[in-house]
Amino acid sequence: RQESIFGRAGFAIPRSTLGAWVGMCGVQLQPLVDALRSAVLAHRVLHADETPVAMLKPGQGKTHRAYLWAYAPGAFEDLRAVIYD
Incomplete structure (x- = not known):
C-alpha cells in the first residue's frame, strides 16, 4: 500500500526498502516495547x-x-x- 502511495507522489521506493525501514523501526522501538511489557505485567x-x-x-x-x-x-x-x- 505504501509503495503505491509513494509511487503516486512520484517516489519509486522499492518494497524491499520499505520493509527494511519497518524492520529497523521495530529494532529501535524494542526497548520501549520491553519497558511497557514490564510495566503492564507488574500490575496486580x-x-x-x-x-x-x-x-x-x-x-x-x-x-x-x-x-x-x-x-x-x-x-x-x-x-x-x-x-x-
Whole structure:
C-alpha cells in the first residue's frame, strides 16, 4: 500500500526498502516495547483476551489457527496501556 502511495507522489521506493525501514523501526522501538511489557505485567490485576486468528502457513497457501493475546492493567490502575502477544 505504501509503495503505491509513494509511487503516486512520484517516489519509486522499492518494497524491499520499505520493509527494511519497518524492520529497523521495530529494532529501535524494542526497548520501549520491553519497558511497557514490564510495566503492564507488574500490575496486580490484569485483564487478558485471547483471540483466534487465521495465520498463513508459509509456502503452503493455507491458513491455520493462531492466537493473539492482549493484556491490560485493571480498570482502576493509573496506567492505560495494552500489550499484545
